[in-house]
Amino acid sequence: MDEEGAGLRSQGAGQKIKDKRQKTKDSKMDSKALSNLYRDELLNNVMPFWLEKSQDNLHGGYFTCLDRQGRVFDTDKFVWLQGREVWMFSMLYNNLDKNPEWLKCAVQGGEFLKKYGHDGKLNWYFSLTREGKPIVEPYNIFSYTFATMAFGQLSKATGNTEHADIARKTFDIILARMDNPKGKWDKAYPGTRTLKNFALPMILCNLALEIEHLLEPEYLRKTIDPRIHEVMDVFYRPELGLVVETLTAGNELSDTFEGRVLNPGHAIEAMWFIMDLGVRLGKPELIEKAAKIAVQMTEYGWDKKHGGILYFLDMKGHPPQQLEWDQKLWWVHIEALISMAKGYQLTGSQDCLMWFEVLHEYTWEHFKDKEYPEWYGYLNRQGEVLLPLKGGKWKGCFHVPRGLYQVWKTLGKI
Amino acid sequence: MDEEGAGLRSQGAGQKIKDKRQKTKDSKMDSKALSNLYRDELLNNVMPFWLEKSQDNLHGGYFTCLDRQGRVFDTDKFVWLQGREVWMFSMLYNNLDKNPEWLKCAVQGGEFLKKYGHDGKLNWYFSLTREGKPIVEPYNIFSYTFATMAFGQLSKATGNTEHADIARKTFDIILARMDNPKGKWDKAYPGTRTLKNFALPMILCNLALEIEHLLEPEYLRKTIDPRIHEVMDVFYRPELGLVVETLTAGNELSDTFEGRVLNPGHAIEAMWFIMDLGVRLGKPELIEKAAKIAVQMTEYGWDKKHGGILYFLDMKGHPPQQLEWDQKLWWVHIEALISMAKGYQLTGSQDCLMWFEVLHEYTWEHFKDKEYPEWYGYLNRQGEVLLPLKGGKWKGCFHVPRGLYQVWKTLGKI
Numbered sequence: 001m002d003e004e005g006a007g008l009r010s011q012g013a014g015q016k017i018k019d020k021r022q023k024t025k026d027s028k029m030d031s032k033a034l035s036n037l038y039r040d041e042l043l044n045n046v047m048p049f050w051l052e053k054s055q056d057n058l059h060g061g062y063f064t065c066l067d068r069q070g071r072v073f074d075t076d077k078f079v080w081l082q083g084r085e086v087w088m089f090s091m092l093y094n095n096l097d098k099n100p101e102w103l104k105c106a107v108q109g110g111e112f113l114k115k116y117g118h119d120g121k122l123n124w125y126f127s128l129t130r131e132g133k134p135i136v137e138p139y140n141i142f143s144y145t146f147a148t149m150a151f152g153q154l155s156k157a158t159g160n161t162e163h164a165d166i167a168r169k170t171f172d173i174i175l176a177r178m179d180n181p182k183g184k185w186d187k188a189y190p191g192t193r194t195l196k197n198f199a200l201p202m203i204l205c206n207l208a209l210e211i212e213h214l215l216e217p218e219y220l221r222k223t224i225d226p227r228i229h230e231v232m233d234v235f236y237r238p239e240l241g242l243v244v245e246t247l248t249a250g251n252e253l254s255d256t257f258e259g260r261v262l263n264p265g266h267a268i269e270a271m272w273f274i275m276d277l278g279v280r281l282g283k284p285e286l287i288e289k290a291a292k293i294a295v296q297m298t299e300y301g302w303d304k305k306h307g308g309i310l311y312f313l314d315m316k317g318h319p320p321q322q323l324e325w326d327q328k329l330w331w332v333h334i335e336a337l338i339s340m341a342k343g344y345q346l347t348g349s350q351d352c353l354m355w356f357e358v359l360h361e362y363t364w365e366h367f368k369d370k371e372y373p374e375w376y377g378y379l380n381r382q383g384e385v386l387l388p389l390k391g392g393k394w395k396g397c398f399h400v401p402r403g404l405y406q407v408w409k410t411l412g413k414i
Numbered sequence: 415m416d417e418e419g420a421g422l423r424s425q426g427a428g429q430k431i432k433d434k435r436q437k438t439k440d441s442k443m444d445s446k447a448l449s450n451l452y453r454d455e456l457l458n459n460v461m462p463f464w465l466e467k468s469q470d471n472l473h474g475g476y477f478t479c480l481d482r483q484g485r486v487f488d489t490d491k492f493v494w495l496q497g498r499e500v501w502m503f504s505m506l507y508n509n510l511d512k513n514p515e516w517l518k519c520a521v522q523g524g525e526f527l528k529k530y531g532h533d534g535k536l537n538w539y540f541s542l543t544r545e546g547k548p549i550v551e552p553y554n555i556f557s558y559t560f561a562t563m564a565f566g567q568l569s570k571a572t573g574n575t576e577h578a579d580i581a582r583k584t585f586d587i588i589l590a591r592m593d594n595p596k597g598k599w600d601k602a603y604p605g606t607r608t609l610k611n612f613a614l615p616m617i618l619c620n621l622a623l624e625i626e627h628l629l630e631p632e633y634l635r636k637t638i639d640p641r642i643h644e645v646m647d648v649f650y651r652p653e654l655g656l657v658v659e660t661l662t663a664g665n666e667l668s669d670t671f672e673g674r675v676l677n678p679g680h681a682i683e684a685m686w687f688i689m690d691l692g693v694r695l696g697k698p699e700l701i702e703k704a705a706k707i708a709v710q711m712t713e714y715g716w717d718k719k720h721g722g723i724l725y726f727l728d729m730k731g732h733p734p735q736q737l738e739w740d741q742k743l744w745w746v747h748i749e750a751l752i753s754m755a756k757g758y759q760l761t762g763s764q765d766c767l768m769w770f771e772v773l774h775e776y777t778w779e780h781f782k783d784k785e786y787p788e789w790y791g792y793l794n795r796q797g798e799v800l801l802p803l804k805g806g807k808w809k810g811c812f813h814v815p816r817g818l819y820q821v822w823k824t825l826g827k828i
Binding site for chain 2: 065067073074076125126129133134135136137139184185187188189192193255256257316318319320321323324325326327378380381386387388389392393
């Protein structure tokens with residue numbers, strides 16, 4: 001919100017940073033060494049942390065509220081994070097190494113979710129007690145999306161048709177509830193201001209590929225094409241060069257708090273989902289466009305004063321609602337690393353390479369804990385640790401390991 | 415969350431600050447000059463700002479989203495803030511000066527609220543469009559409490575029985591909904607973890623005196639006694655010396671995110687409501703206890719590293735859920751000034767005097783905008799402006815002017 005910050009953003013933080021970097025070093029990335037760095041961090045630091053510290057050996061499922069050293073500080077179980085950890089261990093088991101400890105960890109979490117995570121009709125609660133009693137009702141559609149991801153990957157690992165059924169049926173429920181995802185818990189008065197959000201089409205772009213093995217090709221296509229259109233042609237506004245978070249039901253910009261807000265990390269993350277779809281569907285022009293948008297959003301969100309990507313911005317420069325707007329969050333930076341790595345690997349974009357290097361430097365310097373395993377999640381604007389946790393209500397076994405895996409594999413292809 | 419901060423809080427920030435202050439100056443406050451300072455700021459700076467900048471002359475009601483210079487940046491109307499501004503102008507008209515501009519401003523806001531603020535059955539929406547169409551459903555009980563305050567004071571100013579009826583009937587609805595304030599929008603799964611919050615009994619302590627003129631003495635007494643008990647004997651935990659925000663239905667501490675969180679500003683504000691009740695009911699022991707608790711919460715919440723009172727803390731020192739935990743908010747500091755002024759005036763407490771001086775220095779230095787009217791609302795931990803707004807979704811014509819009025823009048827009695 002300071003004038004300097006806003007000014008630099010609008011004048012193109014990218015060019016200024018590029019000039020600065022070209023003065024200090026030549027961009028000849030050693031992609032092999034970097035790829036190994038991400039691999040080692042994943043396999044020797046981050047995954048052992050979650051395997052050892054997060055499993056609840058008494059009741060099943062995972063603790064995610066873990067302090068700097070991995071000690072449990074709260075035992076509530078959040079369905080987003082339970083599902084994400086099942087997914088993470090299953091995915092690595094499926095794609096990397098048939099490590100029986102990983103499978104056992106994924107299966108016990110999946111069984112806990114299957115037994116306690118929903119109401120018997122696959123309506124997924126938001127949170128549970130340690131023992132699995134529901135605390136918060138199934139108001140949040142993303143509990144469903146992460147359950148789908150979890151059981152989709154788990155079914156690949158186990159070959160268990162029950163797991164596959166849960167994924168497929170939950171996916172159908174999500175599609176059926178797309179127009180009213182909050183159901184009876186929606187507090188919007190009907191008819192006055194109907195808004196739609198970027199998050200659901202964005203997640204569906206990723207989810208469809210995640211459970212492709214469970215879907216008919218025709219059904220997949222029918223589901224995925226309109227979502228790509230929404231992300232790239234509706235929520236992306238070429239006149240602004242920005243991806244917005246909220247639009248009116250008629251696809252117009254809304255001059256309201258919700259309509260003005262930008263979440264650069266969210267938009268940048270979506271762009272690697274789109275690049276993956278571009279690869280899968282054989283659409284190089286889609287990949288090119290996604291890489292370009294990812295760079296634009298990174299330039300827009302970059303904090304020229306203190307470095308790092310700001311969490312929320314108002315597109316008109318007004319004060320955003322979110323008091324945490326200037327904080328630096330782990331997932332924003334890790335998802336941006338993935339997008340820049342993929343953008344560079346797939347298109348050769350020098351902007352992607354430059355931003356990868358800038359983000360790599362910032363992220364490893366500020367988010368990695370040099371004394372204890374796993375990474376910090378929440379920094380203040382200055383880049384200092386705001387909360388010393390390794391996991392909490394929203395940070396679990398997901399963005400850090402998924403990002404390390406994705407960057408490792410992407411750089412390995414260069 | 416830094417170890418230094420936590421350590422200093424538990425070792426008694428008060429003593430350390432006291433030692434430091436006694437080295438630099440002798441505490442002989444010129445209460446007359448200070449009282450005038452608060453009066454002048456209220457009458458010459460803050461009230462003219464709201465009178466000139468916030469009224470919507472086209473549709474009625476008030477704009478509250480005002481930038482540093484008072485320009486409207488968003489036109490949505492939030493029922494909390496509409497009610498609070500009606501209250502503020504009515505209260506000053508009733509207690510200070512029969513200024514016809516103040517009355518006109520209060521009446522037009524009250525008429526807007528009467529017409530558009532509720533569903534026809536006094537269920538108060540949370541927010542409205544500029545024109546008065548409902549945006550957010552009546553899920554929030556505090557929309558009702560601020561409507562009651564508004565129409566209670568407005569009825570004194572206008573003598574209009576319709577205004578009095580709205581206040582009285584809305585008050586009855588609040589009491590009837592005390593056990594389920596969120597109604598059908600409550601996302602808690604029934605029966606697993608029933609929690610109760612400090613906010614409602616706390617506000618009722620203030621509200622009952624606000625509309626005393628509309629209530630039978632017996633009904634007032636029956637309403638107020640259990641609320642004082644809850645605030646002072648239930649949410650105040652003598653074993654901790656702290657007021658907690660959330661308890662189990664059985665009045666036990668809850669080792670959960672909600673149960674561990676402390677909101678020092680909230681607790682400190684409640685203590686001047688209790689002191690006012692102590693004066694009204696002639697209970698000096700209640701006043702003494704409230705002044706003591708207010709000092710304890712101020713010491714606990716004081717940020718020894720950067721000054722100011724922290725927004726949220728976890729009583730076990732764990733990371734709180736609230737990412738804004740370390741920010742410095744205007745209302746916290748202004749409410750604390752009121753409590754310290756009243757504590758000193760009513761009991762002669764030297765701790766209250768010392769903290770009044772510390773808070774006065776911090777608040778005027780950091781929250782007052784020296785270039786443009788009204789005060790900043792949101793600072794980062796370091797005390798720098800986080801959002802340059804003078805009003806928004808939560809900051810309106812309320813805490814700053816009410817605080818200036820209360821401190822002016824309280825210091826004037828010394």
